Amino acid sequence: MLDVAVRHRLGNFALDVAFRAPLGLTALFGRSGSGKTTVVNAVAGILRPDAGRIALGDRVLFDERLNLPPWKRRVGYVFQDSRLFPHLTVRQNLLYGRWFAPKGDGPTLETVVDLLGIGALLARRPTLLSGGERQRVAIGRALLARPELLLMDEPLAAIDEARKAEVLPYLERIRDATTVPVLYVSHSVAEVARLATTVVLIDGGRVVGQGTAAEVLSDPGSVAALGPREMGAVIEARIAGQEADGLTRLDGAAGPILVPQVAGAVGTRVRLRVQAQDVMIALNRPEGLSALNILPAVVREVRIGDGPGALVQLSVGGEVILARVTRRSAVVLGLAPGLACFAVLKTVAIAPGDIGR
Amino acid sequence: MADWLSPEAWTAVRLSLCVAFWAVVWTLPLGIAVAWLLARREFPGKALLNGIVLLPLILPPVVTGYLLLLSFGTRGPVGGFLQEKFGIVFAFRWTGAALAAGIMAFPLMVRAIRLSIEAADRRLEQAAGTLGASPVWVFLTVTLPLILPGIIAGAILAFAKAMGEFGATITFVSNIPGQTQTLPSAIYAFLQVPGGYEAAFRLVLIAVLVSMGAVLLSEWVAQVVARRIGGG
Structure with a gap:
């Protein structure tokens, strides 16, 4: 468990955040300039905050009396720009932290190499790697230093879209395999929806939302920090079957949902991001409609924005789904808490990147 | 080959190589440390340190040699101490030539490393x-x-400069054949006697070759x- 309380002033930007990161992946989410990297640098010991307290379990890293230097913190850091040592091979890079880590249990080179699929790169030099390969090696290097906390500062930001899809599954594996908390900085909702077990939403140097990914991303109150276009629910489901025409049937608390093909055996757990703008609301079960997913729902909350839009939080089975409609539609349909309706979701609106493990 | 250069000239060449080598050896750790301080640290007196490092480049070499004689001579404060405690003598020895050459080459070395x-x-x-x-390990395993x-560039530059050092060396350790007569001093000596031009020219050739190399x-x-x- 990581405990962070940090106050810091940079010019006329004031950062004042406090949050906890339990085991699993905690996404520190916010727009550029919201103060995310400052927080992570303070946790790593690269930046000394004006005040606050940072503790890993009962080990204090920073408070008013103590400021441990980075090399004594045992905090692994995966930088946005990977920062591999150019004068060392991939293998030497991976083993660098091993020199300084105390003897004890920890992942071996073999497990980490397997986990990240970098066995073929070991003898190479970092300058010859692609962006995605570089980040995987950087993650392995941080893991092999046997950290008690893993920090990742937008590890996918410097990689093109195709490579991101290549690295994301590895991040899911790291999240599920490591026994230390992971603090993951991102400004991409898609990444957060896929990876995060806990989300800390930061806006203007303050924490404005905190909870599970499903809670924070589908909370209409998060709209100011996320922007209406990025709002959406995260729902959990299992693969129920593969259809002959290239679709995959999912089953979860929200009911059966058809999505574009997801590889995996029946019973595999997946998490699915459903963007609010891809969900329509109908008062009666529509007929003669091309959309495949029509789910019975109950309105929980309607939030009218300043613009022409409204966010409607729907209860679908045991899950929460968010729909973004116009204010006019909300009025015409008479949307109000308690109203029974149908949530309509186009199968093809769900991109493969929105489905994770 | 042996008659192409007189034994005296050969001795001067060998001595010069030896002097330049040791000049680089003793200045290199110090040069790296000073370059690191100047590049990475802010401290009171930084401008002064920078000035002292550059001084040999600006002062007339004769002045540097004279200052060395004052401080490192057998009756100088540093030289006297070193002779009494450790039996190390610089004045009029090849070690003094290595000291003088190292000091003259120091600014060039520090500059290259600092950059x-x-x-x-x-x-x-x-x-x-x-x-x-830790910072020490970071320096050894990453920075270095x-x-x-x-x-390497700084060391080789310093080596070439040390090979050619003349003014401070001749002032500090004189021009004793076989002991402190380096290549430039030997060229100077040959030019002082009638008929020495050819021998001087051969040494000049060697100096050019070594520097180019x-x-x-x-x-x-x-x-x-x-x-x-x-x-x-």
């Missing part, structure tokens, strides 16, 4: 710190390999190292 330290990527050092390396081309070597080594670091 490479300033160009080294500090973000890599930061990364090493988060992996558990990264600035190696600069160190040093420059080519430094270029080659820098390329090899850069390829290693850059991705070979």
Whole structure:
């Protein structure tokens, strides 16, 4: 468990955040300039905050009396720009932290190499790697230093879209395999929806939302920090079957949902991001409609924005789904808490990147 | 070959190589330390240190030699102490020539190393710190390999400068054949006697060859190292 309380002033930007990161992946989410990297640098010991307290379990890293230097913190850091040592091979890079880590249990080179699929790169030099390969090696290097906390500062930001899809599954594996908390900085909702077990939403140097990914991303109150276009629910489901025409049937608390093909055996757990703008609301079960997913729902909350839009939080089975409609539609349909309706979701609106493990 | 150069001239060449080698050896650790201080640290007296490092470049070499004689001579404060405590004598010995040559070459060496330290990527050092390396280890395992081309360039530049040092050397340790007569002093000596022009010219040839060799070597080594670091 990581405990962070940090106050810091940079010019006329004031950062004042406090949050906890339990085991699993905690996404520190916010727009550029919201103060995310400052927080992570303070946790790593690269930046000394004006005040606050940072503790890993009962080990204090920073408070008013103590400021441990980075090399004594045992905090692994995966930088946005990977920062591999150019004068060392991939293998030497991976083993660098091993020199300084105390003897004890920890992942071996073999497990980490397997986990990240970098066995073929070991003898190479970092300058010859692609962006995605570089980040995987950087993650392995941080893991092999046997950290008690893993920090990742937008590890996918410097990689093109195709490579991101290549690295994301590895991040899911790291999240599920490591026994230390992971603090993951991102400004991409898609990444957060896929990876995060806990989300800390930061806006203007303050924490404005905190909870599970499903809670924070589908909370209409998060709209100011996320922007209406990025709002959406995260729902959990299992693969129920593969259809002959290239679709995959999912089953979860929200009911059966058809999505574009997801590889995996029946019973595999997946998490699915459903963007609010891809969900329509109908008062009666529509007929003669091309959309495949029509789910019975109950309105929980309607939030009218300043613009022409409204966010409607729907209860679908045991899950929460968010729909973004116009204010006019909300009025015409008479949307109000308690109203029974149908949530309509186009199968093809769900991109493969929105489905994770 | 043996008659092409007189034994006396050969001795001067050998002595010069030896003097230049030791001049680089004793200044290199100090040069790296000073370059690092100047590149990375802010402290009171930084401008003064920078000035002192540059001084041998600006002062007339004779002045540097004279100052060395005052301080490192057998009756000077430093020289007297060293002779009494450790039996080390600089004045009128080849060791003194190595001292003088090292001091004269120091500014060039520091400059080359300082530039490479300033160009080294500090973000890599930061990364090493988060992996558990203390500042000393970061320096040894990351900074030092990264600035190696600069160190090599600085060392070779200093070697060439030390080979050619004349003014401070002749002032401090004189021009004693077989003991303190370096290559430039020997050329000077040959030019002072009638008929010595040819012998002087041969030594000049050697000086040019050694200097050119040093420059080519430094270029080659820098390329090899850069390829290693850059991705070979």
